[in-house]
């Protein structure tokens with residue numbers, strides 16, 4: 364990945380007004396100098412999400428998220444910084460030229476060109492497959508099949524479904540007319556080569572030797588997209604079941620496609636996932652499309668059968684809970700169990716929806732409709748309830764040894780729950796169900812290392828910053844005169860004494876010009892997430908002196924701000940002096956202090972007391 368020059372980033376920031384950008388996602392209401400809306404990052408009834416057009420920042424006073432226009436796009440779209448920059452660049456019609464430096468530059472450049480070539484090939488291939496399905500004679504049988512499963516032309520268009528003809532060379536010939544070379548086609552995984560032995564056999568059998576052939580033949584094609592909606596791979600479903608051929612075939616891993624890190628449908632469903640805070644997980648692409656089209660839009664499908672660690676990690680960025688809607692058959696049950704580890708590891712709550720034998724989400728939602736399916740999702744049982752019921756039904760444990768044997772099996776699963784409270788709860792439940800004492804079950808649990816629990820965005824604990832530091836930060840950020848005053852003080856020495864002093868230090872050290880949005884943006888990007896939340900709050904809120912202009916009649920707000928700021932500063936100075944005084948006094952009290960040191964320390968103590976006394980005097984005539 365190259366770097367985007369900072370001039371370009373500034374240019375992009377300048378061309379994307381934060382009110383317009385956020386306003387294009389959801390309506391904003393004017394509230395004085397700012398704009399307000401219900402926060403998209405947490406559930407709320409009264410708007411605390413605030414956008415400041417003058418600072419070009421946003422902040423939610425409910426959950427603490429905040430930052431620049433780039434931060435908003437990153438958080439809202441769940442994309443990284445370079446992607447947010449590119450997205451806003453294209454919105455403003457600015458071309459991003461990335462810089463490549465360092466030793467691996469050539470290699471990086473080649474990789475990038477390869478990826479871009481593959482993206483173009485995939486986009487065109489998806490269109491070609493799609494046209495086969497929609498317009499061509501060759502797609503008739505596929506059209507019929509999809510119609511029978513309730514997939515209309517409109518739905519096929521929305522998901523860009525396609526058809527790969529039942530031929531060895533249909534895709535290859537098309538691709539050659541588009542002048543893609545063999546190397547590129549093979550790198551895309553859409554074309555396979557015959558190995559040497561295959562070649563020899565073909566030649567002895569007198570057939571026209573084919574060195575390469577289409578991977579997908581006679582299949583309905585589902586484009587697999589990355590989370591910004593670019594086609595990166597395909598999944599093909601066999602139109603007519605054939606012996607020895609897999610019903611579903613996916614693209615192999617390529618420079619674009621890492622099978623275990625893509626969730627089918629995510630590009631279309633992520634907003635719904637965030638809103639529901641819950642993902643309905645189904646196995647197949649058709650299941651997902653049927654649910655989505657029926658109006659159940661918070662859906663994803665893992666590629667393959669069970670969740671990988673990286674898929675679960677991606678999902679956790681959007682939801683806290685998943686409802687598995689896997690088929691009732693043995694394969695579906697296995698997939699559910701094998702998904703569990705990855706899901707629990709990522710602290711997702713896992714529930715299992717009841718799918719009657721012989722049905723799948725696709726057939727169910729078409730037969731019963733949206734409402735009935737939603738009832739199933741709502742009624743989905745906790746994974747462990749489901750597991751206990753299933754195991755108990757299978758083995759009917761009556762005697763004590765049988766119940767203990769079953770408990771051992773379930774405890775193996777419980778051990779995978781990383782969160783101790785949740786684990787304890789499941790132990791209680793299992794014990795009750797098996798008519799065993801909870802302590803007995805706990806004893807069966809292997810030792811579990813404690814882990815740090817990450818809080819989701821909406822519950823994030825905000826910095827509990829002392830009032831005096833908050834006041835100093837607020838004014839240092841927003842009042843240039845006060846910032847200059849602080850910089851004229853002995854600020855490094857004073858701030859280093861205070862545990863929260865670094866917050867003020869980072870403002871004073873930054874080349875910050877609050878009249879320039881790109882300067883604010885650079886500053887907010889230089890601090891960590893909790894600090895960003897704290898600073899964006901201070902930048903976006905109204906100042907108390909702005910809230911009630913003329914509150915003090917003849918005192919101008921700026922003077923008021925300076926007075927408040929200086930009081931806070933003097934408080935901190937005194938605090939720092941007292942700490943120093945205490946340190947020196949402790950040194951004095953040491954048993955073997957040399958007489959020379961005693962004189963020195965006494966002098967320091969006097970000096971510090973003097974300074975403290977001066978600071979405690981009411982403001983002299985110079986301040987009037």
Ligand SMILES: [Zn+2]
Pocket residue numbers: 402403404405412423424425426427428
């Ligand atoms: Zn919020």
